[in-house]
Structure formats: structure tokens, C-alpha cells
Amino acid sequence: MEIRITIGEPNEETIGQVALLHQQGIARGFLSSLGTGFLSILYKAISRSPYSGVAVAMDGDTVAGFAAVTLSTKKMYSWIFRRYWFRLGFPFIIKCLSPEKLMKALQTIGYGLLRKQYGVTMRPCAELLSIVVAKNCRKKGVGRKLIDVVDEFFLRKKVEAYCVVTNAADSVSNSFYLSNGFRLNKKFHHHKILMNEYLKDLHHFPGKPLPDRNAAETTL
Numbered sequence: 001m002e003i004r005i006t007i008g009e010p011n012e013e014t015i016g017q018v019a020l021l022h023q024q025g026i027a028r029g030f031l032s033s034l035g036t037g038f039l040s041i042l043y044k045a046i047s048r049s050p051y052s053g054v055a056v057a058m059d060g061d062t063v064a065g066f067a068a069v070t071l072s073t074k075k076m077y078s079w080i081f082r083r084y085w086f087r088l089g090f091p092f093i094i095k096c097l098s099p100e101k102l103m104k105a106l107q108t109i110g111y112g113l114l115r116k117q118y119g120v121t122m123r124p125c126a127e128l129l130s131i132v133v134a135k136n137c138r139k140k141g142v143g144r145k146l147i148d149v150v151d152e153f154f155l156r157k158k159v160e161a162y163c164v165v166t167n168a169a170d171s172v173s174n175s176f177y178l179s180n181g182f183r184l185n186k187k188f189h190h191h192k193i194l195m196n197e198y199l200k201d202l203h204h205f206p207g208k209p210l211p212d213r214n215a216a217e218t219t220l
């Protein structure tokens with residue numbers, strides 16, 4: 001498998017595959033319930049915002065996995081809201097017409113903007129928003145390679161630490177983060193589900209050399 005990982009603005013076809021992977025890989029998440037059309041616009045916005053990025057692992061023309069990151073959830077959401085409020089807001093409102101969905105939507109937005117109230121750490125602001133590897137590419141090191149590229153992205157931006165949140169009951173993602181240098185920082189409830197917040201301290205590796213620009217191209 002020849003994997004090439006890049007952070008940039010993916011084309012429409014790639015963004016569509018990223019959206020589908022999100023929906024399949026994080027099937028129970030609220031954002032997945034909003035559909036691949038909504039997710040495509042959201043990931044396009046995340047890739048364009050100066051406060052975030054999407055790393056895509058390509059195996060030929062097929063997306064093998066992706067990771068979305070932000071330097072500041074609050075700044076990213078507010079940048080996206082100002083530019084995409086109509087394209088994202090309209091389908092969002094249509095999908096949230098039931099009181100239960102509206103509550104989930106408000107909790108999801110509230111988590112991004114008011115993390116302190118959820119008992120989630122306010123430092124660091126940088127966060128790994130999502131990471132998904134295609135089912136047929138799992139357990140081959142693609143996820144680990146994506147984390148390497150995410151670390152490199154944050155190191156270049158002078159970020160010392162970043163966090164990620166996952167369902168405490170999901171043994172695969174918890175063991176994935178632990179085996180990639182994250183440490184459990186906090187537990188909290190979101191949508192009545194127990195969540196684990198992990199932190200990765202990049203300043204623990206002060207001498208870590210930045211890989212050269214071709215490091216994102218690899219054969220697994």
C-alpha cells in the first residue's frame with residue numbers, strides 16, 4: 001500500500017470520500033446524522049480555515065484515512081460561522097427540527113465554544129477533531145502515520161500540546177491514542193456518554209527533528 005499524506009485543500013471528490021468515511025467511522029456521532037452533504041461542506045470549511053486543517057491519506061485515488069485538526073476550536077467555529085452560516089446553517093436547522101436533535105446540536109456547539117463548562121481542559125486550545133481510517137486499511141499503520149503528520153503540523157505552528165476526545169467505552173480508539181503517546185487527562189459526560197480527554201505533550205520532545213517535506217509520503 002503506497003500512502004501519501006497531505007494537509008491542504010482537498011478537491012471535491014476527496015472531500016466527498018472524507019465525509020463518507022466520517023459518517024461510516026463515527027457512525028453514532030451527532031454530525032454523522034446530518035448527512036454527507038453537510039459533512040462535505042464542513043470539512044471543506046475546516047480545510048480552508050486558517051485555524052484548522054485536514055490531513056488526508058491517499059492510497060492512489062482512494063482516501064485511506066484522514067485527520068482533522070484545529071489550533072483553536074473557538075476561532076475555527078467563529079471563522080466558519082461567518083463564512084458558511086447559510087450553506088451549513090440551513091441544512092443544520094432543517095435536520096434539527098426535533099427537540100431531541102436541537103438539544104444535541106446545542107450541546108455539540110456548546111462543547112466547541114464553552115469547553116470549560118463541560119469540565120474539559122481550556123489548555124491547550126489545539127485539538128485533533130476527528131481521525132478515521134477506512135475499514136480495509138486499518139491495523140496497517142495508517143492511523144499512526146496520520147498522527148505523525150498531525151504532530152508535525154502542530155510543531156510547525158509552535159503548538160506544545162493538543163487534545164483529543166473519544167468515547168470512554170471505545171476500546172480501539174482509547175488503545176490507539178495510548179499507543180500514540182497521548183495520556184488520559186480527564187473524563188466527562190457529553191450527550192450523557194462518558195468521554196475521555198487525552199493530551200499529547202509535544203514539548204516532551206524538544207529535540208524532535210521535523211521530518212523533511214517528503215516524510216508524508218510512505219509505503220506501508
Ligand SMILES: CC(C)(COP(=O)(O)OP(=O)(O)OC[C@H]1O[C@@H](n2cnc3c(N)ncnc32)[C@H](O)[C@@H]1OP(=O)(O)O)[C@@H](O)C(=O)NCCC(=O)NCCS
Binds near residue numbers: 134166170
Ligand atoms: C482508531 C483508528 C483511527 C486506528 O487507525 P489504524 O490505522 O487502524 O491504527 P494503526 O494501524 O496505526 O495502529 C496504531 C496502534 O493503535 C492500536 N490499535 C489500532 N487498532 C486497534 C485495535 N483494533 N485494537 C486494539 N488496538 C488497536 C495499536 O496499539 C496499534 O499499534 P500496533 O499496530 O503496534 O499494535 C481506526 O480504528 C478507526 O478509524 N476507527 C474508527 C474511527 C474512530 O474511532 N476514530 C477515533 C475517534 S474520533
